[in-house]
Amino acid sequence: MSWLNLWRNRRRTLITAASVYFAVILSIIMRSATLGVYDNMIHNFVTFSSGYMQVHLKGYWEESNIDNAMEHRASLADTFGRVAGVTAVIPRLQSFVLASGADQTKGAMAMGIIPSLERSATRFSEKLTVGSYPRSDTDRVALLGEELALRLKLKPGDTLVLIGQGYRAASAAGMFRVAGLLQLGSPELNQRMIFLPLKRAQEMFGAESLITSLALQVGNPAALEPVHQRLRQVLDTARLEVKTWKEMYPEMDQFITADSSGHIIMSGILYLMISFGLLGTLLMMTMERTHEFGILIALGLRKSKIGLMLLGESVIIALMGCAMGMLSGFGIVWWFQSNPIRLTGQLRDMYISYGIDPVIALSTRPDIFYIQAVVVLVISVVLVLAPVWKVMRLKPVEAINS
Amino acid sequence: MNQANAKPATVIDAHELSKVYNGHQIPVRAVDNVHLHIEEGEFTAIVGPSGSGKSTLLHLIGGLDAPTAGSVILAGTDLTQLSENELIDFRLHNIGFVFQAYNLVPVLTARENVGFVMQLQGVPREEREARVRTLLEEVGLADKAESKPGKLSGGQQQRVAVARALASKPRIVLADEPTANLDSVSAANLLDIMARLNRDENITFLFSTHDQRVIEKARRVITLVDGRVVSDEIRQ
Ligand SMILES: Nc1ncnc2c1ncn2[C@@H]1O[C@H](COP(=O)(O)OP(=O)(O)O)[C@@H](O)[C@H]1O
Ligand SMILES: [Mg+2]
Numbered sequence: 001m002s003w004l005n006l007w008r009n010r011r012r013t014l015i016t017a018a019s020v021y022f023a024v025i026l027s028i029i030m031r032s033a034t035l036g037v038y039d040n041m042i043h044n045f046v047t048f049s050s051g052y053m054q055v056h057l058k059g060y061w062e063e064s065n066i067d068n069a070m071e072h073r074a075s076l077a078d079t080f081g082r083v084a085g086v087t088a089v090i091p092r093l094q095s096f097v098l099a100s101g102a103d104q105t106k107g108a109m110a111m112g113i114i115p116s117l118e119r120s121a122t123r124f125s126e127k128l129t130v131g132s133y134p135r136s137d138t139d140r141v142a143l144l145g146e147e148l149a150l151r152l153k154l155k156p157g158d159t160l161v162l163i164g165q166g167y168r169a170a171s172a173a174g175m176f177r178v179a180g181l182l183q184l185g186s187p188e189l190n191q192r193m194i195f196l197p198l199k200r201a202q203e204m205f206g207a208e209s210l211i212t213s214l215a216l217q218v219g220n221p222a223a224l225e226p227v228h229q230r231l232r233q234v235l236d237t238a239r240l241e242v243k244t245w246k247e248m249y250p251e252m253d254q255f256i257t258a259d260s261s262g263h264i265i266m267s268g269i270l271y272l273m274i275s276f277g278l279l280g281t282l283l284m285m286t287m288e289r290t291h292e293f294g295i296l297i298a299l300g301l302r303k304s305k306i307g308l309m310l311l312g313e314s315v316i317i318a319l320m321g322c323a324m325g326m327l328s329g330f331g332i333v334w335w336f337q338s339n340p341i342r343l344t345g346q347l348r349d350m351y352i353s354y355g356i357d358p359v360i361a362l363s364t365r366p367d368i369f370y371i372q373a374v375v376v377l378v379i380s381v382v383l384v385l386a387p388v389w390k391v392m393r394l395k396p397v398e399a400i401n402s
Numbered sequence: 403m404n405q406a407n408a409k410p411a412t413v414i415d416a417h418e419l420s421k422v423y424n425g426h427q428i429p430v431r432a433v434d435n436v437h438l439h440i441e442e443g444e445f446t447a448i449v450g451p452s453g454s455g456k457s458t459l460l461h462l463i464g465g466l467d468a469p470t471a472g473s474v475i476l477a478g479t480d481l482t483q484l485s486e487n488e489l490i491d492f493r494l495h496n497i498g499f500v501f502q503a504y505n506l507v508p509v510l511t512a513r514e515n516v517g518f519v520m521q522l523q524g525v526p527r528e529e530r531e532a533r534v535r536t537l538l539e540e541v542g543l544a545d546k547a548e549s550k551p552g553k554l555s556g557g558q559q560q561r562v563a564v565a566r567a568l569a570s571k572p573r574i575v576l577a578d579e580p581t582a583n584l585d586s587v588s589a590a591n592l593l594d595i596m597a598r599l600n601r602d603e604n605i606t607f608l609f610s611t612h613d614q615r616v617i618e619k620a621r622r623v624i625t626l627v628d629g630r631v632v633s634d635e636i637r638q
Pocket of ligand 1: 451
């Protein structure tokens with residue numbers, strides 16, 4: 001009965017489709033912002049510390065001591081690099097040091113990295129705010145988190161002195177020129193990270209050709225587990241282990257889970273509001289047409305057919321609104337992803353105190369879009385049952401007289 | 403089935419028909435013990451002042467409302483014995499309705515409004531279109547076939563409604579004050595069309611009115627007062 005489609009009155013269709021449209025956009029943005037903040041938080045933290053996943057000597061995570069370092073062999077890195085889902089294998093050597101500037105000393109984490117590799121694999125160089133990024137992998141230079149530099153009163157060109165414990169109880173000390181400062185997107189890392197070229201770090205710690213970990217970057221951080229499984233199959237499990245960030249930082253995962261439940265309640269309230277709006281529109285539409293329905297019933301149209309017609313209309317309208325909402329939602333999210341909102345003032349301080357980057361980044365994970373659209377679609381189909389139920393109880397005489 | 407030259411068949415047989423509305427305090431006997439016998443081809447008016455029960459009686463006869471007591475037998479079928487869906491299907495094939503106003507589906511054109519009942523009946527497309535054309539010509543609106551109701555005058559809308567009521571080839575057309583919202587010229591015009599269709603297509607008409615000029619066109623006039631039939635006269 002395709003002719004029934006003609007029945008839809010353009011104004012009414014537009015009003016309802018528009019309410020579905022805004023509902024979809026709203027819920028997409030909300031979900032996207034929530035996931036975006038989490039993703040961003042995890043990304044910023046793990047990329048410049050452990051990696052989404054990390055391979056290290058068995059037991060290293062429990063006792064993160066440089067004595068638990070392992071041989072850096074190219075063949076090992078290649079093996080992991082070939083595992084599907086792994087996009088980069090990054091060798092790092094890290095240990096605790098005391099860092100001194102002109103007259104201040106602070107505890108810090110010194111991490112040896114390969115500057116040229118990090119530039120391509122983690123876009124590390126983009127985090128530089130002042131100074132310059134090391135041009136070679138062997139310069140005797142250091143990059144510091146901004147916050148740490150502030151506390152040590154250091155700026156590019158100054159000299160940084162590091163003292164710590166080296167490999168197998170050797171003493172470690174070194175002097176480095178500060179090449180640049182970093183804004184790492186994780187307040188915690190900003191306060192304690194010092195990056196050195198791997199070669200120089202190995203020298204200082206007396207750990208020639210050793211690394212403490214291989215950090216693994218992945219293509220899709222939302223689906224770590226399958227990659228984790230595959231890695232375990234190629235790993236010498238007697239000697240090495242691979243951990244995901246969730247295993248390494250369970251408290252971060254717990255925080256997200258706890259924070260999510262608040263967002264789920266918010267989404268619930270949003271959906272409830274959307275539902276009431278939609279229900280209102282649907283009921284109004286039915287009320288407006290009560291007289292018309294009465295006439296149709298008098299002429300011989302079964303109520304069930306009218307109900308089916310309403311259902312069909314509702315589905316078509318919802319599909320239209322959902323499709324448009326998904327498109328616009330995607331556009332908006334896309335735009336904000338390339339132009340993230342940097343928070344300022346109190347909100348910024350609050351975010352930092354929670355250890356979260358004060359940036360509202362939106363996630364473009366595809367499931368956000370279709371899940372929100374499907375939810376709104378289901379809501380509109382369920383809600384149309386109210387007017388359908390009203391029609392089924394309609395008394396023709398009363399309807400005609402209305 | 404009786405032929406036109408045989409003794410006319412009974413279309414409506416109403417027995418001891420009553421409808422009582424339980425109002426706020428006192429029950430209202432909107433239709434009170436009415437006996438009614440209508441034969442094929444009649445052109446009959448139900449008249450009476452406002453509130454006399456004309457609409458209620460037509461609704462009972464059309465199966466739109468259930469009587470409190472009594473029965474309505476329409477073309478041999480006892481309406482009180484039918485289920486809701488059976489009643490709707492029965493109306494589709496046997497009864498045409500014209501109401502006071504806003505009869506038409508606003509988003510359909512005149513042609514679609516007339517064709518839609520036949521579509522529900524499953525009449526093949528070509529036959530349907532031919533009949534729609536004939537009917538719109540008979541009510542003088544062939545040139546308005548593609549107009550939506552909003553673009554038609556009140557009189558034109560009622561003529562489309564009459565065309566639609568006839569489209570299903572019903573046994574009877576029930577019209578509840580079809581001229582109530584029309585000026586006298588349009589009202590006379592509508593009645594003339596109804597009278598001609600009654601003659602040419604041998605369609606039985608039962609319509610209510612309290613308009614004296616409309617009453618004059620009827621061949622039989624049944625007068626209601628307080629839900630009771632007080633007179634029933636046949637004129638020629
Ligand atoms: N749904 C209803 N509920 C209560 N009383 C009603 C209802 N419909 C009609 N009536 C009453 O029944 C009587 C007959 O009404 P109606 O059939 O509409 O008369 P008419 O069509 O002749 O003006 C009136 O007194 C009216 O108030
Ligand atoms: Mg009336």
